[in-house]
Amino acid sequence: MTNPLLETWDTPFGVPPWEQIDDSDFAPAIDAGMEAARAAVAAISASDAAPTFANTIEALERSGRDLDRVLGAFFAAASADSNEAREALMREVSPKLSAHASAIHSDKALFRRIETLWQDREELGLSDEQARVLYLVRRGFVRAGAGLEGATEARLTEVKARLSVLGTAFTQNLLADERGWYMELDEAELEGLPPFLVAAARAAGRDNGHDGPVITLSRSLIVPFLQFSPLRALRRRAWEAWSARGANGGETDNRALAAEILALREERAGLLGYDSFADYKLETEMAGTPAAVRELLMRVWQPARAAALADEVRLTAMLHADGEAGPLEPWDWRYYSEKRRREEHDLDEAELKPYLQLDRMVEAAFGCANRLFGLEFAPAEVPHYHPDCRAWEVRRDGEHVGLFIADYFARSGKRSGAWCTTMRDQSRLDGEVRPLVLNVCNFARPAEGAPALLSWDDARTLFHEFGHALHQLLSDVTYATVSGTSVARDFVELPSQLFEHWLEVPEVLTEYATHAETGEAMPGEMLQKVLGAATYDMGFQTVEYLASALVDLAFHDGEAPADPMQRQAEVLEELGMPHAIGMRHATPHFAHVFAGDGYSCGYYSYMWSEVMDADAFEAFKEAGGPFDPEMAKALETHVLSAGGSAEAAELYQRFRGRMPGVEALLKGRGLADAA
Template sequence: MTNVLLTKWETPFGIAPFDRISDDDFAPAVEQALAEHLAEIEAIANSDEAPTFANTIEAMEGAGATLDRVLGVFYNVAGADSNAARQALQRDFSPTLAAHSSAIYSNERLFARVADLWDRRDTLGLSEPEARVLYLAHRGFVRAGAALAGGAAERMKAVKERLAVLGTSFTQNLLKDESDWFMELSEDDLEGLPGFVVDAARSAGEALDKAGPVVTLSRSLIVPFLQFSPRRALREKAWRAWSMRGENGGETDNRDIAAETLRLREERAKLLGYADFAHFKLEPEMAGTPDRVRDLLMAVWEPAKAAALTDQAEMEAMLHADGVAGPLEPWDWRFYADKRRRALHDLDEAELKPYLQLDRMIEAAFACANRLFGLEFAPLDVPLYHADARAWEVTRGGEHVAVFIADYFARASKRSGAWCSAFRSQSKRPRVETPVVVNVCNFAKPPSGKPALLSYDDARTLFHEFGHALHQMLSDVEFGSVSGTSVARDFVELPSQLYEHWLEVPEVLGEFATHAETGAPMPEALLEKVLKAATFDMGFQTVEYVASALVDLEFHSAEAPADPMQRQAEVLERLGMPRAIGMRHATPHFAHVFAGDGYSSGYYSYMWSEVMDADAFAAFEEAGGPFDPEVAAKLEGFILSKGGSQEAEDLYMQFRGRMPGVEALLKGRGLAA
């Protein structure tokens, strides 16, 4: 039988024919696609023609199309809807793909052609996009170890293959810990929980074939449980399970994996002549060096810690007033923070949540994109990889722009968190491709027949991931290697964090925040309270994030620790971490850092981008308002459409005319006057 993954997809806009793809198709398709790609690379490397941009760099850009298509389907589906077969395939593919990459980057003839072009770059008459792609290709070869020889080259290959295996194991261990744990609740245990939390717990119980409601480790369920449950012992049990993912002993324990990963990253950096992994990883980023990252994080840490300690003292007094002796604990923070928010701002999330319907928030994100960039979204009736996923065609002026797929609900087969990815990225050369983009979230699924309700944090996450999607959908570059989100890691979060600001625009909430039962718009008084409370508990939020970012940086800025947990404890003690706040991501479940190299030494990136996003939204406020057409056109023209076709700092300078300081970030977080 013909493998559908290897055929031309006669589907709307070339969307993968998910209803005809079997897990059995992936392994033979990947095997054939790898062979095809290697043959294409060998043909480029062994060409008798003198190297030119067209026969080397552009040819490399066009090579591997089948492999990109097959892996685009596999990894997106494996992340959002895993099963035993897909997990086994991930374990098989990891070392194979790492070896394939090493074979390309260690191909001496291929590197010689790239190096020859690089040496002659000023005489080639290259366009700006061509010069950029040549620069990135040459840099990629050098950073991959192409200039290494003999034993060093072989060791680099072995290190990268092992790191790929470790990243896959880390991810699968974490998914198993998250999917296996649940806490059954009696009817008495539901006391004090708002209806939306009870509904989510009952829905989670149904999904697990339990007779009653359960709490799972899905963020959209466990966070509101910690926020609202008056039963302190249950909060402690839930918090400990959530905070100890990946460190429960046995086969799913990630501590040894983290230690080995850090050792191998250090070795990889030193093979290339760097002092440590952080210097290697940060070299191509906007920050450039660990010291610049540390300076930013510490500038935010001290005011954030001061705010958090003030809040902690107030909530500890509330705890004692409730008759509980002893200090405020991490499982108490959200419960008393919610009480304090109600007292200070008269804002109750149970009152707010019926106004934040998932479908209405999707409409809001789409409507903002329409007003800013002229995009239209029309539902597509096509088979997708899961019944919860849905798709839209994106057009502008009647012309096709992209396909947008969204998959919003938590399930045991989906890894935690929220992300944006692409089944296919935009390009013009050597072939024209339009993007197929996906947003994946983990919102609590409501019982059948009831609307899905979001917390304000959930709604912000939806806007955040859609900002990434816009970066992909509005990409307008020559080459796929610099398309969309293929930018510096500490620049990639700018579009996503910037888009969150439109959720806070009063007219957006005024139009789309409508009550799930009555359809009435959010009352102006409630809207005002929501916006006034936007920076509430920001000390906590900033401390838990910055602590994780600093631990990540310290892991990679010195000799790899034999015991990462001890190093983590030392860093937190040195910082004076408030005892009632846990890291947002402790080492054994720090998937950003250990599931792959993506955010290793780079978790700071969200804050680096936030410095820019606060300043970028100010550009709208200084002009005609949040939907000013001239500023929107500049945002698209200089940032969203450009991908990685220029240096990130140059793009931002073209948009704003200057680089911002940290002051706007501190003010935006309510940590400075």
């Protein structure tokens, strides 16, 4: 029998032929892809021809296309629609892929060809993009250990393989804990919960095989439960389950894995000649050094902590007024903060939510992309890995731009959080290749036949991930190496966080925030309340984020801690972490940091990018408004279409004319007065 993953995909837009693919097809297709890539690389390194950019760098760019195609499909399904077979294959494939990459980076003949090109680069007549690709390829080989020999090289290969195994195990343990916990509610325990949450809990119950409502560890369920349930004992039970993910003992406990990951990262950096993993990781980022990261984070920490402590006093008084003794606890904050928001801003999220329909917020994101960049979105019928997925063809001036796929609802088998990925990157080395872009979220599923309603945070997440999608869709480069979001980690969040600002544009909400039952636009009074409360509780939000970012930095800047949980506690004590605020991501479920190297020592990057996104949106306001055509064109030209074709700082300065300061960020978060 033929393997559909190895055949030509005769599908609309070249998406994977999901209806033909069986899980058993993935392993042989991945093996075949690696074999083809190895043969292609061997041909490059064994060539008698003098190295040229075309026969070495471009040939290397082409060498893994078959493998990339299969992996794009596999990782999309394994992350968003996992099952036992896919989880087993992830455990099998991860070390194989690590060994595959190590073998390529260890090819001395290949590296000599690359090094020759690097030494002769001034005489090669390269375009700016080609020069950038050569620089990145050589840097990648050096940082992967291409210059190492003997036992040191062999040990680095072992370390990277083990890290790939541990990252997969960390992810799967976390998914198992999230999938395995739920809290059944009886009718009396639905007291105080708004209708949208009751409906979502009943839907979650059906999904989990129960007749009644349940609360799961999906953020879109558990956060509103903590906001609205007046039953303190249930809030505590939910909070403790949520915060204990990855730390429940037994086979799914991630604490020992985290310690081993940190130790191996330290060893990896040492083998490559760096003082710490932080020095190694930050070398390629905009921040450059651990000191620069810490300086930014601490500049924001002090005013954020001051604001949070002032809020804690108010919320504690409300707790005591309800007859509850003792201090405010983490399972209390959201509940009393929601009550205070209703009192001070007369804004009830339960009243707001009917105006934030999922479909209308999708239309809002599309509408903003149309006004800014001329993009048009038409529903597309294509095969999907899950029935929840929807697709749109993206066009501009009649020309195909790419395919956008969205998978919005939480379900068993989907890892938590939200992300953007591609099943095919944009490039034009051998003709125009347009991207297949996927947004994945975990919004609460509505009752059958009812519209899906979002919280304000959900709507912001939708815009955020769509900002990443625009970075992929508008990419306009020749080489996939620098396509789309292939940029410095502390620059990649700029487009996503910047696009969040358009959710707060009054004319956008006036047009798209319409009531799910009446169809009426959000009343002007409510609109003003929403925008007026935009920085409400920002001390809490900033502190929970910064605590995670500072712990991440401490883990990697210096000697790896033998006991990460003890080191986490020490960092929080040094910071004076408010008792009633938990870290956004505690160590055992800190997937950003431990599921792979992507955000390791890089969780700070959201705030580094926020310094730029706050400044960038100010540029729109200074120029004539959020839809100023000249600023939109500059943003597309210098940021969204450019990918990683130049250094991030250079790209931002082309757009803005200068680098930003932290002032716009503090102002945007409502923390300027506390600074």
